[in-house]
Amino acid sequence: MRAGAPGSLRQQLLRWLILPLVALVALNAVSLYGDAVEVADVAYDRSLLSSTRALAERVTVKDGKVVANVPYVALDSFETDTLGRIYYKVTGLQGETVSGYDDLPPVPKGVPRSDLYPALVRFYHASYNGEPVRIAALLQPVYDDSMRGIALIQVGETLDARQALSRRILLNTLLRQALMVLAVATLVWFAVRLVLRPLMRLKQAVETRPLSDLSDLDPALVHKEVRPLVTAMNGTMARMQGLIASQRRFIADASHQLRTPLAVLKTQAELALRENDPVALRAIVGAIAGTTDNAIHLANRLLTLARIEHGGGSASMAPVSLAALAGQVGLELAVPAVQKDIDLALEAGDDDAAVVVGNELLLHELLANLVDNAIRYTPAGGSVLLRVGAGEGGVVLEVSDTGPGIAEAEHDKVFMPFYRAQGTLEANPGGTGLGLAIARDIAVMHGASLVLGAAEGGRGLKVRVLFPARAES
Numbered sequence: 001m002r003a004g005a006p007g008s009l010r011q012q013l014l015r016w017l018i019l020p021l022v023a024l025v026a027l028n029a030v031s032l033y034g035d036a037v038e039v040a041d042v043a044y045d046r047s048l049l050s051s052t053r054a055l056a057e058r059v060t061v062k063d064g065k066v067v068a069n070v071p072y073v074a075l076d077s078f079e080t081d082t083l084g085r086i087y088y089k090v091t092g093l094q095g096e097t098v099s100g101y102d103d104l105p106p107v108p109k110g111v112p113r114s115d116l117y118p119a120l121v122r123f124y125h126a127s128y129n130g131e132p133v134r135i136a137a138l139l140q141p142v143y144d145d146s147m148r149g150i151a152l153i154q155v156g157e158t159l160d161a162r163q164a165l166s167r168r169i170l171l172n173t174l175l176r177q178a179l180m181v182l183a184v185a186t187l188v189w190f191a192v193r194l195v196l197r198p199l200m201r202l203k204q205a206v207e208t209r210p211l212s213d214l215s216d217l218d219p220a221l222v223h224k225e226v227r228p229l230v231t232a233m234n235g236t237m238a239r240m241q242g243l244i245a246s247q248r249r250f251i252a253d254a255s256h257q258l259r260t261p262l263a264v265l266k267t268q269a270e271l272a273l274r275e276n277d278p279v280a281l282r283a284i285v286g287a288i289a290g291t292t293d294n295a296i297h298l299a300n301r302l303l304t305l306a307r308i309e310h311g312g313g314s315a316s317m318a319p320v321s322l323a324a325l326a327g328q329v330g331l332e333l334a335v336p337a338v339q340k341d342i343d344l345a346l347e348a349g350d351d352d353a354a355v356v357v358g359n360e361l362l363l364h365e366l367l368a369n370l371v372d373n374a375i376r377y378t379p380a381g382g383s384v385l386l387r388v389g390a391g392e393g394g395v396v397l398e399v400s401d402t403g404p405g406i407a408e409a410e411h412d413k414v415f416m417p418f419y420r421a422q423g424t425l426e427a428n429p430g431g432t433g434l435g436l437a438i439a440r441d442i443a444v445m446h447g448a449s450l451v452l453g454a455a456e457g458g459r460g461l462k463v464r465v466l467f468p469a470r471a472e473s
Contacts, residue, residue: 013192018185029177036169042116044162045123048136051086052121052155056140059090059098059151066092066142066151068099087128087156093142093149104128104154107137132159198222202230214241264291320360322367322395322467323348326388329367337375343383344375354388354395356467358446366442367397370463373436374401378460394448397465400455411452439463 058069068090089100105126114121120139125132135156142151202221216234219227268291272284330346337344348354356363367386374384382402389396406414414436436452443450448467455462 013195014189017188017192018181021184021188022181025177025181029173032177033170033173036173037166040162040165040169044134044157044165045114045116045136048123048134048155048157049117049119049121049138051157052136052138052153053119055088055090055155056138056151056153059140059142059153061142061144061147064144064146066090066098066149070099085131085158085160087133089152089154091152091154093147093151098151100154101128104156105133105135107135107152107154111137126156128156133157134159134162195223199226202226214238214244262295265295317357317359319355320358320363321355322363322388322397323354325360325364326367326386326397329364329371330386332368333371333375336372337384340375340378341380342375342378344371345383345385347385347387348389354390356395356446356448358467362442362445366439366465367399369436369439370399370465374399374403374461374463377401377403379403382460392466394469395467397467398462400460400462402455402460405454405459405461406452414452436463439465 055068055070060067060069070088070090087101087104089102089104090098092098105128107122108124108126111122111124114123122137124135124137126135127133133156135154138153138155140151140153142149198221202217205217205221214237216237217230219230219234222230265288268284268288272281272288275281275284326346326348330344334344371384371386378384378401384402385398385400387396387398387400416437440450443465446467448465451464451466453462453464454460
């Protein structure tokens with residue numbers, strides 16, 4: 001696949017629908033898991049506080065000392081309730097250990113009192129005997145007739161039960177979210193197939209068409225958003241129909257035009273084979289040479305016309321001096337002008353003022369066709385004037401001759417390939433009827449206008465081409 005190609009529409013729709021959905025579900029799963037763990041922690045802390053309170057109720061003052069009556073049955077009940085190992089410590093008024101595990105981690109500095117309960121309790125995490133524990137530290141008032149003060153009751157439990165519950169919550173959350181993603185992904189997949197079904201019908205309609213069928217596709221086959229594409233395709237097929245029709249006309253006209261000189265050549269060759277008189281044979285060979293020249297001229301113009309109509313749009317454009325190009329064409333066609341005793345003149349202004357943006361080869365072809373036409377249709381002793389200069393907001397090119405001219409009623413018709421205006425056949429029997437068609441196509445390609453008119457004095461033809469002004473860089 002070419003780099004940068006869009007790829008599969010189905011895959012992109014699935015990707016952009018499912019991937020964000022998976023990301024949102026993942027974020028939701030993390031949030032749900034965090035909330036569930038927080039709720040579980042609150043529940044376990046409440047249970048831990050209950051155990052601490054139960055132990056605090058057994059702390060009393062006896063003979064001026066803090067004592068704790070903690071039977072093993074009570075500790076066993078704590079472990080049964082929490083499903084974890086329990087550690088406790090009771091600290092007296094002077095910081096002495098009254099009962100429990102003397103090395104239980106003390107309350108770290110800065111641990112705030114829990115606002116969830118009215119009791120003076122603090123919860124904190126610590127490590128005891130190499131295991132993480134959660135400890136509740138409760139300040140319990142104790143007093144009798146001889147003394148009063150605050151005892152510290154600490155009850156810690158291992159995190160096994162909490163972690164097991166957290167893993168269970170996580171697995172349950174992931175399982176539910178995975179099932180949700182799978183269900184939504186399945187729905188999205190079916191939805192994408194359903195949405196793309198009209199495009200698949202359009203694809204099938206295009207694939208099953210005969211090669212010769214260039215009729216319009218029905219825009220109603222697809223969604224409203226895709227209908228402009230179908231309309232554009234219909235426009236392209238309409239242009240293709242026009243191009244194919246033009247090619248067919250061109251091939252038919254070309255075959256008809258080439259058939260005549262070829263038939264004449266064959267007849268002349270057969271005559272030459274039967275002729276024994278050297279003088280007559282030489283005349284026939286001369287006629288064959290003339291017919292061959294006309295056939296070559298016709299073939300060259302046919303190739304030029306085909307190149308312009310079917311490939312000229314890709315020609316590279318650059319600044320071209322029409323004055324210099326006109327001088328070059330004048331020198332190239334000076335010989336046929338001299339042979340007909342035609343006065344070929346060039347009037348060119350400043351080279352810098354007569355610069356256009358175009359393709360030099362095609363512009364040369366335009367000039368050559370116009371000047372060659374003028375020479376061919378101008379009778380001996382006439383004149384042809386090639387004028388180039390700035391004017392009327394652009395660059396003007398004019399070719400005037402003293403030939404038979406073209407009636408105004410035929411000005412549009414002469415741009416049709418192979419059309420010969422009245423009176424031109426006698427002036428140039430070997431003409432092809434392609435010169436003006438080629439010139440007009442090249443002018444249109446360069447954004448120029450080509451207009452026919454009468455030459456000065458009312459006799460002859462003047463072809464005027466106006467090129468747009470070159471934009472200043």
